Amino acid sequence: MNNFLLSFFFLSIFAWYLSFLATRLNRLHHRVETSWANLDGLLQRRAAVAIEIARSEISDPAASLLLTFAAHQAREATVRDRSQAETGLTGALGILIENSADTQNPLEQELLLELKDLTAKIKVAIAMHVESVTRTQMVRKKLFIRVFRLAGSAPEPVTYEFEGDVF
Amino acid sequence: MPLTKKRIGIVCPYGWDTPGGVKSHIGDLAEYLIAQGHTVSVLAPSASDENLPSYVTSAGRPISIAYNGAVARLLFGPVAFSRVKSWIADGDFDVLHLHEPAIPSISLLACWAAEGPMVGTFHAASARKKIAFAITPFVEPVVEKLNARIAVSEAARETLQIHLDTDAMVVPNGIYAGRYADATIDPRWSGNTIGFIGRFEEYRKGLSVLIEALPQILSRIPDIRILIAGPGDPESFLEKLEPHLRNRFTFLGTISESDKANFMASVGIYVAPNTGGESFGIILAEALAAGAAVLASDIPAFDSLLGGGEYGTLFESENAHDLADKAIALLEDPVHRSAIAKKGHDYAQSFDWDVVAERIYDVYEMAMVGGKGVTLASDNRAWNRLLGRSNE
Numbered sequence: 163m164n165n166f167l168l169s170f171f172f173l174s175i176f177a178w179y180l181s182f183l184a185t186r187l188n189r190l191h192h193r194v195e196t197s198w199a200n201l202d203g204l205l206q207r208r209a210a211v212a213i214e215i216a217r218s219e220i221s222d223p224a225a226s227l228l229l230t231f232a233a234h235q236a237r238e239a240t241v242r243d244r245s246q247a248e249t250g251l252t253g254a255l256g257i258l259i260e261n262s263a264d265t266q267n268p269l270e271q272e273l274l275l276e277l278k279d280l281t282a283k284i285k286v287a288i289a290m291h292v293e294s295v296t297r298t299q300m301v302r303k304k305l306f307i308r309v310f311r312l313a314g315s316a317p318e319p320v321t322y323e324f325e326g327d328v329f
Numbered sequence: 330m331p332l333t334k335k336r337i338g339i340v341c342p343y344g345w346d347t348p349g350g351v352k353s354h355i356g357d358l359a360e361y362l363i364a365q366g367h368t369v370s371v372l373a374p375s376a377s378d379e380n381l382p383s384y385v386t387s388a389g390r391p392i393s394i395a396y397n398g399a400v401a402r403l404l405f406g407p408v409a410f411s412r413v414k415s416w417i418a419d420g421d422f423d424v425l426h427l428h429e430p431a432i433p434s435i436s437l438l439a440c441w442a443a444e445g446p447m448v449g450t451f452h453a454a455s456a457r458k459k460i461a462f463a464i465t466p467f468v469e470p471v472v473e474k475l476n477a478r479i480a481v482s483e484a485a486r487e488t489l490q491i492h493l494d495t496d497a498m499v500v501p502n503g504i505y506a507g508r509y510a511d512a513t514i515d516p517r518w519s520g521n522t523i524g525f526i527g528r529f530e531e532y533r534k535g536l537s538v539l540i541e542a543l544p545q546i547l548s549r550i551p552d553i554r555i556l557i558a559g560p561g562d563p564e565s566f567l568e569k570l571e572p573h574l575r576n577r578f579t580f581l582g583t584i585s586e587s588d589k590a591n592f593m594a595s596v597g598i599y600v601a602p603n604t605g606g607e608s609f610g611i612i613l614a615e616a617l618a619a620g621a622a623v624l625a626s627d628i629p630a631f632d633s634l635l636g637g638g639e640y641g642t643l644f645e646s647e648n649a650h651d652l653a654d655k656a657i658a659l660l661e662d663p664v665h666r667s668a669i670a671k672k673g674h675d676y677a678q679s680f681d682w683d684v685v686a687e688r689i690y691d692v693y694e695m696a697m698v699g700g701k702g703v704t705l706a707s708d709n710r711a712w713n714r715l716l717g718r719s720n721e
Contacts, residue, residue: 186470189444193476196699282688286695289498290477297473297495 183304184312190298194319197291201322204287205248208280209233211273212255220270221258229254245323288322295319334366337693338422338703340413341373342434344391344402345381350611351428351452354481354502359384361503361686372416372435374404388412388435403434413438414705422703424448424693430475431468431493440471445703446696448689449475451485451497452608469493476696479689481609484629498692501634502609503685506678508586509618512594521660522554524596524621526589526612530561535602535626541649542656543574549657553577558584558592593619598659598666601625604647610634617641618677622670624655640673 215221216229232251239247259274298319307313341355352373359369359382369384374391381387389409391402413435417425424446427436431451440447449472472478478497480486486497518524523546529536539555546553555578557563563580570578584592593599599621601613607630614634616623623641625631635641642659644651659666678684 182470186473189474197476200695200698283691283695286477286498286692289496290695293478293496300494301473 180306180310180312183307187298187301187307187312190294190301191313191316191319193294194291194298197287197294198322201284201287201291204280204284205236205244208277208284209237209251211277211280212251215255215258215270215273215277218270218273219267220273225254225258229258241320241322291322295321334368335423335693335697336368336421336702337362337370337424337426338417338420339369339371339426340428340436340439341371342403342429342432342436343374344404345373345375345385345387346377347402350502350607350609354452354609354611355428356382357503357505357682358686358689361682362690365686365690370416370420370422372413372439374402374409374435386416388416403432405433405435405438409435410438410442414442414707417443417703418705420703424697424700425703426450426689426693427475429453430472431489437468437471440474442706443703444474444706444708446693446700447475447703448477448479448692448696450479450481450500451489452481453485453488476700477692479692482630483633485608487629500688500692501680501685502611502614503682504611504614504618504677504680506618506681509590509593509615509620509677512590512619515591515595518556518592518595520554520597521550521552522556522595522597523656524592524599525555525557525559525601526584526592526599527559528561529557529559529566533604533606535604535647538602538604538626538647538649538652539600540570540574542653543577545650545653546656546660547574547577550660553660554579556581556592556596558582558589589615590619593621596621598622598624598656600652600656601631602644602646602652603628603631607631613641614677614680617670617673618680620670620674622659622666623673624652624659626652635673636676640676641669 212229212233216226216233221229229251232247232254236244236247236251255277259277299321301307302313302318339355339359341352343349343352345352355371355373359371362369363384371385372388373385374389375381375385375387376390378387389404389412391404394401394403417439425439425443425448427440427447427449429452430436430440430449432453436449440449472493472495478489478495479500480489480497481500481502483499486499489495489497523539525536525539527534527536536557543553543555557578558581560583563578567575567578581592593616599616601610601616601623603610603626605628607628610625610630613623613625613631617640623635625635625641625643626646627643628646632638632643635643637643642655644655
């Protein structure tokens with residue numbers, strides 16, 4: 163009888179632990195999704211601003227072409243190619259901003275200001291997303307999580323390799 | 330700042346009635362955010378409910394614990410836990426900002442109890458803090474709940490990477506740079522003077538290192554004067570000194586905020602010989618903002634604040650000879666001294682609250698995306714929902 167009680171006790175602790183692990187992993191998966199949605203939204207907005215800039219008078223025809231191409235590529239890229247496409251856009255924007263630092267037109271200044279604001283936010287969003295992805299991958303490797311298939315059918319999160327230095 | 334006003338909950342792990350870097354950082358941040366129109370509530374341990382600002386809620390009386398080279402006044406335990414839970418339930422916050430969530434404190438309890446957008450700020454920066462992080466296996470799943478992590482310095486970020494294996498964004502502590510911008514030079518304090526501010530009786534503030542260095546400085550610069558501002562008993566301190574050193578010291582006692590700015594702007598060099606236990610070194614940022622030439626020990630926090638010696642001079646911690654050498658070099662070369670002070674002054678503008686608070690708010694915004702506000706974790710548990718034990 164005593165043995166039965168004891169094993170019941172340990173089993174319930176174990177069950178609690180498994181449910182704790184599952185909650186933990188579920189929270190992480192959820193966070194990967196929200197942080198990606200956030201980053202994605204910001205990047206979309208940046209691409210829109212880039213196209214806007216390409217149409218404005220800041221950029222010469224060659225820069226416009228480059229920028230429009232980079233922006234469209236970034237918009238259409240799949241998750242896996244996304245970081246590379248976005249890095250291309252960052253590079254194109256960087257060249258442009260260097261050349262147009264002393265624009266006087268208020269509308270264009272507003273565009274550049276918005277771009278600066280977005281860049282700062284994207285940096286934070288990338289840091290948050292990368293952290294949630296690496297965390298999730300780490301936790302998914304835990305023995306109990308693999309053995310008891312606590313990850314269920316949730317897809318393995320994809321690392322977003324963003325060259326932070328390009329900013 | 331966007332037009333939407335948020336409800337922000339901040340948890341301070343250290344006792345509100347004892348002065349300290351983390352506490353004043355939280356106070357300033359809360360006041361800044363309130364001035365922006367947000368609703369802010371700070372939960373902090375406090376011995377009494379009297380004299381608390383209206384935005385602070387007491388979580389109970391803190392317990393004194395020897396921690397990080399000083400006596401920390403922390404709080405935890407079941408009573409504190411239930412207070413934390415009711416604060417979270419009543420607050421209806423959009424985002425929680427937890428300070429030092431990796432040490433046993435109400436910050437950790439809040440992180441455990443809450444579900445939703447959370448931001449954590451890590452202040453500690455030290456390689457010797459193994460014990461503090463020995464609880465890592467317990468802390469990890471809790472700290473994992475934070476949507477974003479902020480480290481106050483590169484040193485704090487490294488500490489976090491080593492001990493908790495997680496990265497963080499660096500956002501420094503804030504100062505009101507404007508208060509220091511128009512500091513005036515007071516002839517009482519200028520000249521060949523070395524300024525020191527702090528509770529000088531505490532060993533970790535390092536005044537004893539400065540005293541040890543004094544004879545050497547005195548041999549080169551005979552008219553050197555040491556000006557000390559801060560609470561403490563000067564009499565018992567002077568008794569221990571040799572007579573010919575005593576008249577070199579002037580004790581000013583506790584000075585006002587505006588005097589502090591003038592003091593820092595006036596002194597020949599501002600010295601911070603701290604031997605450790607410093608998480609950020611906000612006083613150095615203030616001294617730089619006032620335009621002082623700073624000489625500080627090379628403890629991790631100071632090293633990272635002064636950019637490895639770019640914006641102020643560093644000496645080897647607890648090495649009186651090195652302190653004396655560097656102090657003499659600075660005092661004998663006014664051109665270099667004012668050049669480095671100018672550089673430091675410009676750099677200090679990046680610590681202004683206008684910059685720092687906006688950056689912190691940006692992080693809040695990112696954390697809040699997709700979140701539906703902060704709730705108690707226990708409300709979401711299946712068995713509590715089944716039993717109808719939810720607070721909703």
